Amino acid sequence: MQNRIQQLRKEQKITQEELAAAVQVTRQTIISLENGRYNASLQLAHKIASFFGLPIESIFIFEEETEQ
């Protein structure tokens, strides 16, 4: 699943460490999320969305073509 975490983080000039601390995960998890190697749980997705003040679906892009 693709996401806009890196784009939003850079726009707001936030480091991976700061974002990780804010959503209570390790920096490695943020790296894996940004690389698309790991999919966040609903709980983590919600925390990230709350942090950026945006709805979940505007951060995490669910592509139906990929799933098919």
Add this chain to the structure above:
Amino acid sequence: MKNKMTFPSKTKFRMFVGAALFFLGLVSFILSLGMFPNIQTSGMQDFTKGFYSGLGCGLMAAGVVCFVRNLLLLKNPEKMKKAKLEEEDERNIFLYNKTAYLGGLICFFGVYIATLIAGLVNAVVFSTLLWVLCGALIILFTTYLICRKVY
């Protein structure tokens, strides 16, 4: 099912586990030296004695490390916060579960192949491995039923 223990409580419990490991290691080491009265160890092979003494030393070392590490965590709130984050990080939990699943599967098939080979070589080893295999299957199935009910 959420774990209700707080992280400081878990840390204290692990200190207790470290102490228990140290004690178990000490018992194993003393057993290997044949110092327990009423327990005959003269029949033990050198290899078995060596195994018990090595196991004992290993457990004692692990117990000390476990105890000291958790004691240091209790005394340093910043380190405890970092350790808590590492332990409760969802990706790390996912990795532990994935590792346990894949590792368990590989071990299970390894024991199965070893059982097949042992059947051609040694009857005692064959029957021991077969019991281990059957025991593992029963435990796996029972665990699955329990997890299905709980989750």
